[in-house]
Amino acid sequence: MSETKHRAPHRTIIEPFKIKVVEPLSRRTLEQREAILKRAGYNLFLVQSDDVTFDFLTDSGTTAMSAEQWGAMMVADESYAGSRSFQRFEKVVREVTGYPFVIPTHQGRAAERLLFSLLVKPGMKIPSNNHFDTTRANIEHMGGEAVDLVIDEGRDPESRHPFKGNVDLARLDAFCAENRGRIPFGMLTITNNTGGGQPVSLANIESASKIYRRHGIPFMLDACRFAENAYFIKLREEGFAAARVRDIARGFFDLADGCLMSAKKDGLVNIGGFIALKSDEWLSNLRNQLILTEGFPTYGGLAARDLEALAVGLKEVLDEDYLEYRIAVSKYMADGLNRAGIQTMQPPGGHAVYIDAKAFLPHIPPGRFPGQALVCELYRLEGVRSCEIGSAMFGAFVDGAFRPAAMELVRLAFPRRVYTQSHFDYILEGMSALVARKTAIRGLRLTYDPPFLRHFTAQFEPV
Ligand SMILES: *Cc1c(COP(=O)(O)O)cnc(C)c1O
Numbered sequence: 001m002s003e004t005k006h007r008a009p010h011r012t013i014i015e016p017f018k019i020k021v022v023e024p025l026s027r028r029t030l031e032q033r034e035a036i037l038k039r040a041g042y043n044l045f046l047v048q049s050d051d052v053t054f055d056f057l058t059d060s061g062t063t064a065m066s067a068e069q070w071g072a073m074m075v076a077d078e079s080y081a082g083s084r085s086f087q088r089f090e091k092v093v094r095e096v097t098g099y100p101f102v103i104p105t106h107q108g109r110a111a112e113r114l115l116f117s118l119l120v121k122p123g124m125k126i127p128s129n130n131h132f133d134t135t136r137a138n139i140e141h142m143g144g145e146a147v148d149l150v151i152d153e154g155r156d157p158e159s160r161h162p163f164k165g166n167v168d169l170a171r172l173d174a175f176c177a178e179n180r181g182r183i184p185f186g187m188l189t190i191t192n193n194t195g196g197g198q199p200v201s202l203a204n205i206e207s208a209s210k211i212y213r214r215h216g217i218p219f220m221l222d223a224c225r226f227a228e229n230a231y232f233i234k235l236r237e238e239g240f241a242a243a244r245v246r247d248i249a250r251g252f253f254d255l256a257d258g259c260l261m262s263a264k265k266d267g268l269v270n271i272g273g274f275i276a277l278k279s280d281e282w283l284s285n286l287r288n289q290l291i292l293t294e295g296f297p298t299y300g301g302l303a304a305r306d307l308e309a310l311a312v313g314l315k316e317v318l319d320e321d322y323l324e325y326r327i328a329v330s331k332y333m334a335d336g337l338n339r340a341g342i343q344t345m346q347p348p349g350g351h352a353v354y355i356d357a358k359a360f361l362p363h364i365p366p367g368r369f370p371g372q373a374l375v376c377e378l379y380r381l382e383g384v385r386s387c388e389i390g391s392a393m394f395g396a397f398v399d400g401a402f403r404p405a406a407m408e409l410v411r412l413a414f415p416r417r418v419y420t421q422s423h424f425d426y427i428l429e430g431m432s433a434l435v436a437r438k439t440a441i442r443g444l445r446l447t448y449d450p451p452f453l454r455h456f457t458a459q460f461e462p463v
Pocket residue numbers: 060107108109110132134135189193222224262263264265273
């Protein structure tokens with residue numbers, strides 16, 4: 001189908017859009033970037049975006065919207081109650097998910113807080129493949145425990161399993177049996193963000209659904225990247241090559257009882273989220289809580305124009321030319337990095353590439369933050385902003401000794417529809433210079449260590 005439809009004799013997967021509105025790309029010299037790094041204490045969270053050329057800090061809320069989305073925003077109905085824009089948004093969510101009950105929220109974590117404050121009580125346990133960090137934090141905030149049951153391959157950066165986001169079904173079944181009466185609902189994150197943007201197979205979702213059903217446990221999808229997950233099923237799972245992505249998505253939504261969504265990912269918008277449910281059992285409680293903290297049930301903390309943009313985005317994200325291009329971006333970057341001699345987690349995820357900094361900079365010990373050193377070097381040489389997921393983020397001092405993280409990763413997360421292939425080619429060209437001088441890259445030492453969430457505000461200096 002769409003793989004070959006426009007292609008032969010071409011091999012290049014093109015951006016399936018042309019550009020109507022442009023933004024200048026800010027450029028700085030190497031010397032300017034060195035001074036900026038020093039001023040920011042070698043922490044890219046403390047660098048201004050104007051000083052960044054290629055911003056791969058996150059794919060969340062950084063999408064370029066389409067002409068149709070901007071157009072829809074102009075005709076939005078900003079009425080407090082019963083807005084036409086809400087009806088349009090609700091209709092699209094119902095079409096995409098099949099769930100009749102739709103609650104808008106201002107982003108994903110607001111949906112989490114609403115649902116968990118209703119259902120999670122102290123001592124309860126919520127299983128998933130991997131919980132995203134805000135999901136875990138919101139469960140723990142209610143006194144619950146967030147339990148990760150991803151398959152072993154999902155924890156192995158080398159494994160090339162096609163569905164590394166799958167949940168371990170035997171462990172899930174045993175977990176549900178052991179914790180009878182203490183599991184208010186079960187979850188699955190698609191794609192598995194914390195595990196590297198890895199997809200979950202439809203067969204795995206179906207089996208998880210049966211297990212939850214057999215134990216009488218409601219099943220919620222964390223559906224932030226549902227379209228990317230559905231496209232991976234089409235590409236990699238036996239029997240789906242000819243299926244439409246929208247039908248694959250409906251297939252997995254049908255297997256669950258509802259979903260939570262941060263629309264800042266596959267909603268193709270800069271802000272927004274929702275809860276959608278098959279049954280109305282929790283509905284009135286959720287709506288009452290929504291009114292207390294987010295706003296009226298027909299806007300949920302958003303402007304009506306945001307709902308309009310989201311209604312269009314949820315349809316655009318299922319376009320298979322878009323998804324082919326989207327999945328090609330991280331593969332293109334991973335292949336290019338690997339060819340240059342930079343190891344990445346395999347296979348690349350849907351929204352991001354993870355460089356293995358421990359393998360690339362073996363001369364820097366974990367206590368000297370090889371991932372953070374690489375983040376700084378990528379910025380110094382190329383103006384690329386990436387995110388360390390290693391000892392700067394997770395390392396801890398235990399009885400005065402530093403306990404490093406299990407892995408030293410550097411994540412490049414790609415905004416949707418923002419950068420073009422020549423941007424990626426330009427970055428890859430610079431990698432030979434990075435590889436050539438890698439033994440000269442020095443580790444870092446902490447000069448300021450904040451009491452929590454170190455990576456946001458810590459400061460470093462080269463050793
Ligand atoms: C981003 C994300 C969330 C939280 O959504 P926000 O919109 O950032 O609040 C929850 N789960 C997953 C899997 C995510 O990627």
